[in-house]
Structures are given as structure tokens and as C-alpha cells.
Amino acid sequence: MVSVALGTETDSSILCPASFNSVVGFKPTVGLTSRAGVIPVSPRQDTIGPICRTVADAVHVLDTIVGIDSNDNTTSEVSQYIPVGGYGQFLNSNGLKGKRLGIVSRMFLLLKDDAFLNQTFEQHFTTLREQGAILVENLEIANLEDICDFTSSGEFVAMLAEFKIALNAYLGDLVKSPVRTLGEVIAFNKNNSYLEKNDDYGQNLLEAAEETKGMGAKELEALSNIAKLSRDGFEKLMTDKNLDALVTYANTASSIFATGGFPGIVVPAGYHDTDNYPFGICFGGLKGSEPKLIEIAYKADYQRKAKAPGYYSGLHGIPVLLKDNIGTRDKLNTTAGSFALLGSVLPRDASVVTKLRSAGAIILGKASLSEWAQFRSLTAPPGSSPRGGQGKDPFVLSASPCGSSSRPAISVAANSVAVSLGTETKGSILCPASFNSVVGIKPTVGLTSRAGVIPVTPRQDTIGPICRTVTDAVYVLDVIVGYDYKDQATKEALKYIPRGGYKQFLGACGLKGKRLGIVRNPFFTSGSGSLQIQAFEQHFQTLRQGGAVLVDHLEIANIDTILNFSLSGEAIASLAEFKLAINSYLKTLWCPQFDLWRIS
DSSP: OOSEEEEEESSSTTHHHHHTTTSEEEEOOTTSBOOTTSOOSOTTTOEEEEEESSHHHHHHHHHHHBSOBTTBTHHHHHGGGSOTTOSGGGOOTTTTTTOEEEEEGGGGGGGTTOHHHHHHHHHHHHHHHHTTOEEEEEEOOTTHHHHHOTTTTSHHHHHHHHHHHHHHHHHHHOSSOSOOSHHHHHHHHHHTTTTTTHHHHOOHHHHHHHTOOSSOHHHHHHHHHHHHHHIIIIIHHHHHTTOSEEEEETTTTHHHHHHHTOOEEEEEEEEOTTTOOEEEEEEEOSTTOHHHHHHHHHHHHHHHHSOOTTTSOTTTTOEEEEETTBOOSSSSOOOTTOGGGTTOBOSSOOHHHHHHHHTTOEEEEEEOOSHHHHTSOSSSOTTEETTTEEOOOSSOTTSOOOSTTHHHHHHHHTTSOSEEEEEESSSTTHHHHHHTTOEEOOOOTTSBOOTTBOOSOTTTOEEEEEESSHHHHHHHHHHHBSOBTTBTHHHHHGGGSOTTOSGGGOOTTTTTTOEEEOOHHHHTOSOTTSHHHHHHHHHHHHHHHTTOEEEOSOOOTTHHHHTOTTTTSHHHHHHHHHHHHHHHHHTTSBSSOOSHHHHO
């Protein structure tokens, strides 16, 4: 839904959710960003940082939010770390070269019994080396268990007192508030137990914090122990080994970075092969080491998105949403929007889904559609089904989302996903892509296999990508095309697939010399003064400026008949083809309904 979010971290609250939601999370050095106006936990550890899709986005946000704030004294001291010219200058494609990256073996013990995670991180380590990083392995952090133990380190004792002091100060400064102290918050929760789910979760931490009496001897001893553990552990390792960053799995080092106020950044590292959850790789360093971390993480993030051929498949780790007539042999239902197929089980994944999985894509879920791909009745509204309800155009909620692949298009338009897969018999990719301002490619019939996809008519059915950009759509197309013995149409269409794939045609000069035909009637007849016609006249001019040759005022013989569903004969043919195809599809399933007669 958004490209940029801001989070806060005391211990792991940016690094952990970023890691397990496949996004970039940046935890800055404590004091680099002001905490003024932010509900506190512990001023010693609290920091505010960006959560974005890319390292570049996160860095641009960081550049905006750092700096001195008279309302947060820590920012004055930490401002010494802010580089002249900002952090954007460290978005360097050669940033890994010569960087010394430490690997502490015990921080990867969580992975010891998981062959996939072990293999994945070994691949990441190999990539880091190939890009010029020096990996210093088999390191140890002194007293690591104590540092990472909330109780043994003293972090718990110190934080309880810090929280009470900081929260009372925050509440006292509010212009208006129903509560002014931690004690009043506790009382509010008790008096509103149902609202605050007090019976479910309790509030033992709040109550423990309320029992503290300020920063006494016990708390000061805890702070001294925390500082010593950090000094003799992480800081000593970084200094003695001359490391630029520590590399860890997900958020396993968050307590190390938290207690010392150190920075860290997480970038997506993959999706688990069996459980499908995302996970990240984290780079952390000493205070003020953000420039180095940015260089390291930027290159690592770039490598994730543009791997050398053969390292990762083209869609590795990319979530894909499928139209709910594209079959999967998993816990997801494939229903074409109908309750009649709820609980049906396919013998295997649709062939295009097999190709997506083989390319490393993650099947995120199913997107609703016009029921039976708009083939239930002539009066059913586009984008509507009993299971999914009515899909809405995210730009104009009252407008038609258009076409049976409307939900896949809506999902991309609303930034819920970057890639979705739709099907088209007649207009079901092109129309929703157009009406929802995204890119839709309807391939030549047979270029993509229809095996495992709920059919309308095999003569016209095709499967294609819906994405934000042409480039994204072409990358997906390259993955899903090809011969499939379960769909004979793919054998004939195989001759159209170019050697080297379709990506080679993403050329900046692609319009030059192309002859583009324009049939004014009936496609551009809204009147010469209409906004649509004016917009298209501008587009035509742009095409000419790009080198295209526009052949205007053409006519297609019998166009009115071709476009008429009944007069053309399409209705008669499609009705018979649908019955034959759907009955054939249903017989392959284990489901409550086995043919069209039982469904109707």
C-alpha cells in the first residue's frame, strides 16, 4: 500500500519485521534521528528509522530525518556522525569491495538443522566474496549469551526504570490526555479490561515498571554491566578484527545492536523453500558506521535484484498473486469465484505455476475475479463473484474495474503486489490493466500453457502477466512461456518464442521504424474535442517522435460484425467450447461437483 514507512526500535522492532516481511529495514545509531514526540520505551536504546522496499529508498528517507533537534539532546552529540553531503553518496555499486565482514558462528546456530537456510546463506556469502568483500569467519563475541539474554545483561532491570521515567515525562508534556502517568495507564487498562484485552495479555511489564523508584543503585549497576558487556564483546571484536560490519541471519543480533545503540540494516535474503516465510540478512556496525552499512547493503540488495546468470532464477523471492482460476496443488483454493469449487483438489499445479515456482517465485495467494471468468451470465458486473464480492477500481471506487482479471490488476495498482497473473479469453487482461493503470500482456494463445487453469474456450484462452512496468511483465513472460505436453497449443506456438527470450527486446530505441496502424472507426470516435481523443493525439505524436511510422485512418472489413458477440458466431462457439472444456477440467479434480450440470 505504501513505498515508505517509519518504524521505531528499542530492541528488534525494525530489524525483525523487516526481515520477516521481505523489506528493507534501517535501524540508525541511537540519536541520529530525533525521538522527540515519539512515545518512548528507553531513550538509551530508542531510535527511529525507515522501512522501505529498497536500500536506496531507505537511504533517501534517512537523509531527510537525521539531524540535530533541540528537543532531543542526544542528536547534538550524535550529529558528528552525519557525513557532509548526506548518505545518498554511499549508494555505491562497488560498495562491497574491500569491506571486512565478520561472521560469528554461534549467531547462525538457529540454522544448523535447516539445510535450505544453510545453503542460502552460503550462497549469499559466496556472492559477498565475489563482489570484493573479505569474510572473516568463525569469530566469537565474548559473553554472547549474557548480551543476548534480556535478564542476564541487566537490560530488563534498566529498561523498567527508564520506561517509567520516560513515559511519565512524555505523558506530562501532552497538551491533552486522559492519562498523565504510567500508573494512570495501568488503571485505565484495568477499568477497560475488555477494550485493552487485559484478561488475555495482562500488563505485568507495565506493573513491574511502575514498581521502580527511579535510577537507583540496582539500575546503575545494570547499566554498568550492559556497557561492559558491549565494550568487551561486540565493540572489542569489531575493533580487534578491524571489521566494517557484522553479518547475521535476520534479527539474531538485535540485542547486541540495541544495548549499545548501534546501527543495523536488514535486506531481503529469500523465502523458505517449505514454509514459504521470508527472511533477511542483517549488517550491523559500530556507532556512526551507517556509510559503510549503506555501501554493503546497497550492493547486497542490488545483487538480490540483479543476480548474475545462473546464481538465482529470474523471479527468486518475488511474491506473485494468481487469478483464482489458475490452479495450485496446495492449501489455496482454486474456485473461479464460485462456491461450487470450494474444497476441490487439483492433481498438480497449473503448468505456469510450476514454471513460476521453478524460477524462485513465491505464490502469495489467489486474487478474486469475475465468477467463471465473466462466463456465468451476461448481467453479472465485472470483477464480482459470490466468494470475493465486488472488486473496486483503486483510483475511482465507483468506476468499473473491468474484465475478469480485475482483482489481479487492482492488487498491482494498489501496491499490494508487484506481479500478478491473469487470464484472458476476451478482454480480461487488457481491459482491467487499462482501467486500473497497470501493464497487462495478453500473449499469443498457446505461448503460455493453459493446463491446470479453469477454462472458458481453449481457442481463445491465454495466461499473461499484470505488473507495474513493461520490464516487470516481460521478465514474468520469459518465465511462463514454453512447451507443455499437457497443452498441445504450446507446441505450435513454440516457434514464436525468440532465442534468448523476450528481455532482449527491452530497447530504448524500440519504436524506431515500427509501422503502427490506427483504426479510427470505431476505436477513436468519441469526438475530436473529447479529452480522451486529445490525450491519444498527444500519444500519437510521442510515438512519431520516437521514430514510429503511424499509418492512420485504416479500416478493418466487417469490424461491426467481428465486435458483435452474437453476429460473429463467437457466442455459439464459446458456449459449446466452454461446456466441453469445463467438463474435461472438472473430471481431473477431486471435488464435490464433477460436471457443468451439477454446478448449474
